[in-house]
Amino acid sequence: METMETFESLVRAEFAPRSIFLNTASSGLLPARTVTALHEAVALRAEGRPLLPLYEDVETCRAAYARLVGVPVTRVAAGASVAAHTGVIAASLPPGAEVLTAEDDFTSVLNPFHVRGDLKVRAVPLERIAESVRHGTALVAVSAAQSADGRIADLAALREAARAHGARTYVDFSQAVGWLPVDADDHDFTATVSFKWLLGPHGAAFLTVPEDFGGLTPLLSGWVAGEDPWDSCYGPVAELAHSARRFDLTHALFTYAGLRRSLELLEELGPDAVRAHDLALADRFRAGLADLGHAPVPAPGSAIVSVAGLGGRQPELSRAGIEVSDRAGLLRAAFHLYNTPAEVDRLLDVLAD
Template identity: 55%
Template sequence: MDTTVNGEFAPRNTYLDTASHGLLPARAVAAVREAATDIAEGRVDMVAWLDAVRQAREAFGRLVGLPPERVATGAAVASHVSLVAHTVPPGAEVLCAQQEFSSVVTPFAQRGARLRAVPLEALADEVRAGTALVAVSAAQSLDGRRADLPAIREAAARHGARTLVDTTQATGWLRLAAGDFDFTVCAGYKWLLCPRGVSFLTVPADGGGLTALNAGWVAGEEPWHSTYGPVERLASSARRFDEGPAFLSWVAGARSLALLAGLDAARIEAHDLALARRFRRGLDRIGRPAVPGDSAVVSVPGLGDAVPRLKAAGVRTAARGGLLRAAFHLYNTERDVDRALDVLGDVLAHEVRRPGGG
């Protein structure tokens, strides 16, 4: 990536764990420090901070190809999914992938929907006339596998089912159009390089039948005139589904999203995938192939126990379901990939030399 981007990040380790949490760019760190100092010194400016939410909404819309009027903001994916879950009648079928991330499916279970989990690769084929909604992550949190979104979208349309896509592990490295689906949700603290507390929901132009269950003053058509008593007029846009913002998160998030929206999305995708493919080839050479796929998230069966030893050597990855999970983003380089492979090779060699090793 270009030198401007490189100057925004300063990891002190080999950081390959964006799938758990992305790194904050320098501009976001500066923004949150300034805002926190303003709070400490009595220069609170809620008008400016609320405007940061607007800026973030607009930048996210540019990233996913939607106008800001179709983007709602909140703090967590589960809260957004809960709004969608309230549109599904109890007992109706919600089709999902096996081992789907819990925030995508639990709100439906809590509402009494009938969840039917099938293998990810079979999802499109399993849509049927009785399916009310298909809920799936664009890229799986567990192992990075990508859903066949065009096939799922086509199957859902053919059977009259709606679609909900969680793009948390995709938006920021994988180009996709949110408007292709009825609803999308996306937490910003991973590939969008925001703090926790920044999350987005996209809805159809007519709101998709959602009820603004979490509406407070920020959801009013005129927020500063909606601060007492029931809000008389909710926003005519998706902003009616907004939750009250955690301002420090959004002040930083607006800067991060502006950075990403100003970059070439195709270039980021190509960069991230090239590094992931390099890592996959290296894993093949050492005899520990990854879960098949073409994703910026790479998971390796049977190596979850190696994560602490990698961390001790300055390489940050994650363990999920017994898998070692590595993720590659715009601040990573080929040197990071090679460093991780070298350390992993040393770890495996030590296992072989250990008494009783294979």
């Protein structure tokens, strides 16, 4: 009971949305402590004070993210977007290499492989991705949880199939880290944005790489990728960082100032408690949909619930103070730590009308 009270009190102290916000799969709410940190960071710039303290936030975020996904901090790069990270991975592949993907996965996971023009990109249904790895597959690229409907990839089966055929794996955890247990060490490369389930501002994304960097070239790196960044400001970088920091992109300092506080909150709440809370709400919504005669897209164990045929009701729901998404006709609701059973019931009541 005390644990639940602590969870609830921490959450209520940080969030006071003016709507029923069930749209974390698009972007998460900012905690109050994060908003305060953003204001403080902006004030440094406005008042002409040194920004050096903000660089410490980047390293604090890197370390916190490393703990969250279970890898050494030396394997984490701090970038700006999943698409940029995907582009670096795509550039590392030889011409003619086969990349296996899931049909209709999120564009940032796919497009850099397609625009190469000289790769063999093969798409299969998500449920068949592990069995579709074959001799000659160089890389499997997939989202851990699908953006459109919340379906979860069988990453354990994918890992084993990839190892059996000598393929590398690249997993986008953007719709998973923050509520789904993640072990980035199981995969060659992973990426995540900061502004969804991690509750941070836009402008940051993390990449994890193997200790040997997996054959990647830091094509997008600048001075921050140097072993000593402040000695790498002019001319070519003489010595790249010995860690994954060699893949860093110039840091959006305000973003990391805020994200540091968001990651602190997630650690205070505990990933197991957040997961249990989120999934209980998602299961409540699934049960309510069944009572109304609606069948959601099968996605057991997901905090994202989508149902066909109801996407067109998104504007009506927004007018009623309930924020969800319309994804290709699917009504998508995403449940996170600031949501409550009463909010689930309110959504079901409106859908019942």
